[in-house]
Amino acid sequence: MNLASLLSKDRVNLSLKPGKKDDVIRDLVYTIKKGNDAELIVSTLLKREELGSTGIGKGIAIPHCRSLAVEKLEIAVGRTNKPINFNSIDKKPVSLVFLIIAPPQDPGNQYLITLGKIVQIAKEITKKNLIQKAETPEDFITLINGIEKNLTKRK
Amino acid sequence: MPDIIEMHLKLLFDLDNLISDMEEPSYKKIGFQIEEEASLVLIQKRNDLLKKLPAEVAQAYEILKKRYRQAIAPVESEFCLGCFQKLPTQLSARSQQIVTCPNCGRILYWRKKEG
Numbered sequence: 001m002n003l004a005s006l007l008s009k010d011r012v013n014l015s016l017k018p019g020k021k022d023d024v025i026r027d028l029v030y031t032i033k034k035g036n037d038a039e040l041i042v043s044t045l046l047k048r049e050e051l052g053s054t055g056i057g058k059g060i061a062i063p064h065c066r067s068l069a070v071e072k073l074e075i076a077v078g079r080t081n082k083p084i085n086f087n088s089i090d091k092k093p094v095s096l097v098f099l100i101i102a103p104p105q106d107p108g109n110q111y112l113i114t115l116g117k118i119v120q121i122a123k124e125i126t127k128k129n130l131i132q133k134a135e136t137p138e139d140f141i142t143l144i145n146g147i148e149k150n151l152t153k154r155k
Numbered sequence: 156m157p158d159i160i161e162m163h164l165k166l167l168f169d170l171d172n173l174i175s176d177m178e179e180p181s182y183k184k185i186g187f188q189i190e191e192e193a194s195l196v197l198i199q200k201r202n203d204l205l206k207k208l209p210a211e212v213a214q215a216y217e218i219l220k221k222r223y224r225q226a227i228a229p230v231e232s233e234f235c236l237g238c239f240q241k242l243p244t245q246l247s248a249r250s251q252q253i254v255t256c257p258n259c260g261r262i263l264y265w266r267k268k269e270g
């Protein structure tokens with residue numbers, strides 16, 4: 001499963017409103033779901049965050065969970081122009097957030113495979129200093145596509 | 156079922172899936188940093204949620220969870236998505252009672268249409 005194909009440009013928000021960690025997570029969730037479903041997802045994501053921040057360092061966070069509020073794997077991306085505090089492992093603030101929500105039943109374990117892939121891509125983005133590179137959501141998806149292809153080639 | 160019970164059941168269900176994912180070796184391998192007492196914290200939280208449910212619902216949930224892992228199931232086009240059997244038409248999304256699948260026994264909820 002190709003990651004870029006799971007991302008649509010209306011799920012890429014490159015001018016996400018900076019704010020508190022919880023608010024940023026909520027804003028991103030609302031690009032996927034609304035109302036009670038969204039609040040259920042936010043609640044589960046925040047429980048996950050309490051166990052250890054999904055801020056993986058160098059300015060990127062990858063909040064994730066399973067929730068019955070979604071019927072298929074859903075991904076959204078947000079970037080803020082002002083970094084936000086995410087209690088990341090390196091204590092550095094975050095400006096790029098990948099959000100992943102998976103349904104409870106997930107044939108083929110697509111959730112964990114995709115999550116692992118996003119972690120790899122995120123590391124490439126920080127290594128090459130690409131967080132602020134894309135100017136439009138289309139650019140961003142092209143960038144992800146390129147990184148993903150390179151990673152597959154290397155294997 | 157009453158909205159408040161439905162909400163607590165769904166929170167509990169998501170939380171139980173979170174607990175099992177955190178234990179999953181292929182999850183651990185991805186390498187997110189997890190606090191040492193994480194699973195204890197989660198189990199405390201799920202027990203707190205369980206207490207918010209009426210005793211008979213909590214008990215049913217626990218029994219079903221042991222049997223199937225996933226104790227609750229959505230209804231779609233009159234099918235239970237737990238066991239994929241067609242449900243009798245008299246079962247209603249608007250019931251104020253807890254509705255269970257006559258075939259597998261899972262607690263049913265109806266997906267709300269977006270909008």
Ligand SMILES: [Zn+2]
Nearest residue numbers: 235238256259
């Ligand atoms: Zn059933």
